[in-house]
Amino acid sequence: MKHKLVPVAAALLTALASANVAAESGTDVITDGWEVHGYGSMNYRMVEGETVDTEYGKPDYKTAGTHGKSTNQVEFVVKKHTEHQNGVWSDFVVRSEFGNGNSYAMSSSGSQKANDDAQFEVKETFVEIGGISYLGEDTSIWAGQRYFNRAAGLLSGEFWKQSSGVGAGLQTKLAGHTAGLAVVTADPDAGSADAYSLDCKQKDGSISTDPNKCKVKKDGAGERSTLTSIDLYYYGVKALGGSFDFDLKVMSQANKGSDSDSGIGAGITYNRDYYGLDGWTQTAITYGEGVAQNRGLNFGGWSGGDDDAQSIFITSYGVLNISDNWQMGSELTYFAALDELFGADDLKRYIAAVRPSYKVNDNLRLEMTASYGHEEGKEGYWSRTGDSVESDIINVELASAITVNADYFGRPQIKPYVSYIKADDEASAGIIGIKNGDDEVVVGVHTEIWF
Template sequence: MNKRSLVAIAVASTFSALPVIANEKVEDGWDVNGYMSSNVRTVNGKTVDTEYGRPDYKTAGTHGQSTNQVEFSIINRSTYENGVRADYVLRSEFGNGNSLAYSSDGGQYVNNTDGFALKEAYVELHGVLGEETSIWGGQRYLNRAAGLLSGEFWKQSSGVGAGIETKLAGNTAGIAYILADAIVNEETDSDVDERATNSSIDLYYYGVDVGFGSMDFDFKYGQQKAKKGEEDQDGIGLSATLNSSYYGLDGWTQTAFGYGTGVMQNRGVNFGNWSGGDDNAESLFITSYGVLNVTDRFQIGSEIVYMTGIDELFGVDGLTRAMIAARPSYKLNDNMRLEATLSYADESGLSVGDWGGEIPTEDHTTSQIFNAEIAMAFTVNADYFGRPQIKPYVSYISADDRASAEMIGITNGTSETVVGVHTEIWF
């Protein structure tokens, strides 16, 4: 008998023994969750392709860009005989960023910005390294946090990777390694030399009791392996988040401080294929948002943002963005809620020629943007977060000069009025 035959017998014996030692499923179930945001928004009866600067903290109205965005999250949860639990998470999305209103013609148009996409696909195993420890691998959004009124995610790690999470002194602790290739062009480029792979090592420790709330801490070390002929870059990012009442009153807030250098310049802890920057990049980010419960019927949502380049931010020396926004909400009855949204934003530190000549004149080196909106929400639960809801609204956006207006998508003059109906459901 030759060596090859002996190896074959050994392998066959191993596989034949697997059913004896395998753990059978003792419990198997499915969770299905979803989200939809449909925004019928027009200017003089015409749809528009702009968010009026929302991603740059310039406005905080309901006028988001996506005309019809849908999302489904499907989770298979299994428990095995030995007590190990396995979660398989799959999140899909369609329409994010699309501003066109489509007809249902049997072949809905799909382009590179609004097509069907898998946003998360990962497996998480609980209990393989201890009762309070889990390991995961795949594609996911890790530890996301977004502003209440801007809707902008200031913290996340979006990419493909793996990690481990456990409990230390009763608090959640974790480490993860995430990869995200920078977008080279609209088509997939198979030339390795043209790729710029971003990576992030994430360390986090959440839920530290500080007496008047809890603190979450994040640290990220990022790298970018550059395209051929260019230099690799790196950077660090960190943040501290306080979860507490509404500044001592009835309600809740999240207040965060972020710091980033190099490729982690974007709020320090906002990592993905958009990450980038060199040794000159250094920024500070501060935000605080939450909801105040004034009475059983009256609530106020608010958000404050301050983002500045200590050195260079997004290629601009001393770029600063600041926004303050509020959304008072009054419950008329169980099914109707009256809302108003007000925001004021300021951007400064720009110079003529910044961003490849995108800043054309001295008139646009600073911008002040004002946004006022009134809306009536029809919902099954008229609380501040009552969903599903159908919300007609009128939003007025005004810039201090023509160049500033053009930068946020206002095409005629310095102001624009958006009329729309926003439909939203979480389930």
């Protein structure tokens, strides 16, 4: 009887061992959870009792105040992170946004739906997988729609580096530094390859003069002028008391003539303390030509150009920690054509801006922003003549930030401000949205949070 039990016991032990191996499978999930991050920017601003639809040239490096035009911008990033027994991990990221660029003060009557600008949109949706054994523990791959490798000026707020579109990429470590390759594609904004018109005929047969009551009608489809960027990057090279990042982008555009179907952008970024003092700075120089004329490294649906389009872009910005109570942000940016830029010959733009900040107590910070912006080009560019060929814009702003943490980047905060913008002549003032005269006072309250 004992001898008959031995094979049975052995079979049971084998089965249990097999079950134990299965229970410890490399694909078993050991971590699985969700993260929610986001951003909010609510700007209540008035000019003589009226809301306005202008940023006073801020995207063109002419001013650096708080007067962005989005009255109610909300952004959420939801990430699902999973880790497995064998070291493989994955992220699923979705970024949604509402209100970016809308300047109207919306009420509860449903006008947000009637005005189809800046509606709810899914801006990013991608999956990234890393830790796969045959790729290496430092290697990950991703695919989907993404804002990729972004960098923005501190006071201008302008993204000078990014690849925004749909694509795929691989990132790894080479000699201890981050290296990667990505291919990103974007179609021009608003489906410009297709032709649309407004159908304003109402049910009663009348023709409405209110565009919000009209329907958008597609008249036909044209050839798509799809843009593509091949990104190569190598980041984190230690040298000269800081670190260097290197970017190269090779761009192309479909269904364009041979004089505007390609481009190349390259840039070097230097990260260190505040020019030898306590704080931080990011300094970059980029070159772009053809399709890459927009600062070389700024790729998206706005890209495009021709063989004559060449630009040089230099920027340096950061925050200086002066004392326990004083901090100062600063930005110097120069953006110019080597030949032609955005269809203008010899176009030049530059801005110098500072924002000293004084910590009154843990929950109150006082700020002053001052900027000087300059633009020039050959007479006649964008139909500009006479005094408007060159423009000088001065912006001075006073603000008090009521916040939960009065550090320079303490958020959330509610910041009442008064901003004064003055141009050197009325023509230049009109270009940045000043209606009467050559100056304007903006009174507002800017609320901001990120998490």
